[in-house]
Amino acid sequence: MDVERIKFERTGGFAGMTIARDLKPDDLSEEQVHKLSELLDDLEFENLPEQMTGSESMPDEFTYTITVETRRGEHTVVTGDASAPEKMQELLQFLNRLARKKKNP
């Protein structure tokens, strides 16, 4: 998948702190871009349902809104830690670690 941009938003969580990031291939290492493409391809991200949450969030889980833009268009998926299927967990961990706030980033 030729990713042009990923919009990542994480809300909720025990601390209730929102993170919103625009991730572009140019800002990532070659290795990171490769890994990301691999994860998205494995998931067939474009074909995932837009809502991958239960009817209600589980207390304190993060809610993720992930939009992947490619040349062919964009696709958005909303999911949560407890409701995401097992195969999505690695992508969530990967994006989480990329996007989270750090001292001296």
Place this chain on the structure above:
Amino acid sequence: MHKHSPVNCIVPPYMLKNIATSGTPVQKNVAMETLKLSAQMRGQRQALADFSAATFRVAAGGKDRVVYDARNGSSLPGTVVRKEGDGPTADVAVNEAYDGSGVTYDLFNNEYQRNSIDGNGMRLDSTVHYRRGYDNAFWDGEQMVYGDGDEDLPEDERLFNRFTIAIDIIGHELTHGVTQFEAKLQYFQQPGALNESMSDVFGSLVKQYQLQQLASEADWIIGGGLLTENVNGVGIRSMKEPGTAYDDPVLGKDPQPGHMRDYVTTISDNGGVHINSGIPNRAFYITAVELGGFAWERAGQIWYVTLKDKLTATSRFQDCASQTYQVAGQLFGAGSVEQQAVRKGWAEVGLNVDGGGTPPTEPGGGCLEALLRMIGAAPAKR
């Protein structure tokens, strides 16, 4: 025992328990009969069963903890690393999850006669080391899950420590389980913020109970010790002064309001459940400090009974204000210092206990004194 008890009102179970455990056989009997009656009145067989078990405990079979290790993966629950009765391991997160859920169990069991999350001895499952670099803890509907914070970053970049570090976080997550079995508060907007607040209230009480702190001695901070020294903050939330827990160039500023006039309307965070919880949090803090003593006793009892018997899935702040006031009247009498403290607590966050909700119906009027007089243990007049 007579057909009609002279004391047909609700007495705090913790008082009854004290009487029943330390009283004479006659006193024990009276306390037990009174509890039976009030349990029948409320149609709560379970409360009675729990009370009997707590007071005349013969067999164990209450506290049952299991701690699992996700080994940085996301499969739940993971591998069992410590079971009830096992000694400490070399892993601090495992021991914190074990000990913290134990103190939480004890608070609910000893003070509110509640046998675990479901009131029926449900096993307390905790998973530690969830994923890698996971800055969070949550309740997944069946168990507690804890991340290690920023353990994967160099120390000078870390903002969060492991989430088991603060015992009130453990109490907070377990209380989500209690709420799930009782009021079932929707996790959205005001019912969701009440759900969050109940978890902060009992989370903080677990910490105070562990430390045997008076309301005036407690810090009323949620998540103390969770932020690293790279962050300018003392924790995640302050029940005493919402909005003051942290103010940091990287993390931003604590967004919690402590008054209805500052209520935040947002669609983020399930409608601001972790933001607006500051309002009911502060109402509890004021009530507890106004009453003095141990916050888990009178203030905690009022909030617990409200969570168990009054709140519903769609309850809003006003409902909680009116109902805690009503419950305080039922437990301690109309016009009691307890009821006045509840009124003050909500007034200071901009809510009038007389507004909306169902009006107080219980005549009250010193039912506790009546019971104590009957068994010859009347306290000095307040």
